[in-house]
Amino acid sequence: MKPRRITHAERTKAEILAVAVPLAARIGLEGLTIGRLADEMGMSKGGVFAHFGSKEGLQVATVEAAFQAFADEVLTPAMAAPEGIARLRALLSGYLDYVEKRKDAGGCFFTAASLEFDDRPGEVRERISGLLAARTELIVEELRKAVARGELQGDPEDIAFEATAISTGANVQFQLSKDPSVLARARALLEARLAAHELKPSKRRAR
Amino acid sequence: MKPRRITHAERTKAEILAVAVPLAARIGLEGLTIGRLADEMGMSKGGVFAHFGSKEGLQVATVEAAFQAFADEVLTPAMAAPEGIARLRALLSGYLDYVEKRKDAGGCFFTAASLEFDDRPGEVRERISGLLAARTELIVEELRKAVARGELQGDPEDIAFEATAISTGANVQFQLSKDPSVLARARALLEARLAAHELKPSKRRAR
DNA sequence: CCTACCGATCGGTAGG
DNA sequence: CCTACCGATCGGTAGG
Secondary structure: OOOOOOOHHHHHHHHHHHHHHHHHHHHOOOOOOHHHHHHHHOOOHHHHHHOOOOHHHHHHHHHHHHHHHHHHHHHHHHHOOOOOHHHHHHHHHHHHHHHHHOOOOOOOHHHHHHHHHOOOOOHHHHHHHHHHHHHHHHHHHHHHHHHHOOOEOOOHHHHHHHHHHHHHHHHHHHHHHOOHHHHHHHHHHHHHHHHHHEOOHHHOOOO | OOOOOOOHHHHHHHHHHHHHHHHHHHHOOOOOOHHHHHHHHOOOHHHHHHOOOOHHHHHHHHHHHHHHHHHHHHHHHHHOOOOOHHHHHHHHHHHHHHHHHOOOOOOOHHHHHHHHHOOOOOHHHHHHHHHHHHHHHHHHHHHHHHHHOOOEOOOHHHHHHHHHHHHHHHHHHHHHHOOHHHHHHHHHHHHHHHHHHEOOHHHOOOO
């Protein structure tokens, strides 16, 4: 990868996507029309269109930009925490922080996109599915490490399902109700469930 | 309420809604256009439109018809179970059965509708919100009874959040992956969590 | 319940 | 990146 000059076109494209991501989270990837995006950018429809080649191209690029934002805001900082249970806590609480921050911006981009495209085969669905799987795999991997380190006991995939389902369910309820007690309950519950799976240091065995 | 003759118009409206509910679950309440509905019914646009007066009217009627179906399929049968923990189990497993049955039909209508309308104020959002709250209240009420009867311990609202979040999270993951192991994990987890909150008969106190 | 229509907007194309 | 345009479809109206 040679560092390359960022062209003017690339910068414009990035600016369009910075508008498209929160817009799509609010009104959906299908509701995200080229005309509306052009209006909000003060550009012509043709100008916006040219960067993506098709509506589907715009949608795929928006999904990827949304994941980049999620990775920068949640995944990368969490990976800086010590591996095992500490990193796990960072991944889970980071997600809820991400949801809370987007209270009036559609909440979790991927939950909304997932439900919108779960019955529409195509490139957009594949990307959403792949990126969500990558995030789940990160959690499962960290659970495996925590089990291997003797910090936790239980089946990593079961615990990952529990944690992600609670997180996603909290996002859905919070988006509709805007009630902060939903997130408070989710945080307390995730913490309690992690504690329940945790092995007391006295019981840990060396490996 | 006098029993009244069902008019021809009412029957047609019910037939339209029987098509509209699964269609909206798949493609969304916004994607549910009058023209497409007319095509699938073999009717004219004007003919369909006349029954609802506006797009919003169609959406509200569709939400209500979807809830009626959910009540008939899940809530009413569950209310036939003995009150307390048995009824609770029926409510929760009934929801997952409802989700499983709609694998290729958009899954839970209300999860999809909730995420689509959570940022769009109006009548549609209000109905979705009200009906989901009614369902949650049914679960909380049953938890209160179970606690009062000495079957369970814990905070009814906390346990209701846990159960509904797991259920909703399972629906979201199942719709995208179509992987039956998601529902199997959800059933096992809900059962385990209920068992964890359960009081052994030997420990139950009379009230 | 139909036909016939309205203005607006959709995704996309052509040519520059 | 723009203007100018295409056919299709949108929600909705009028008149019957």
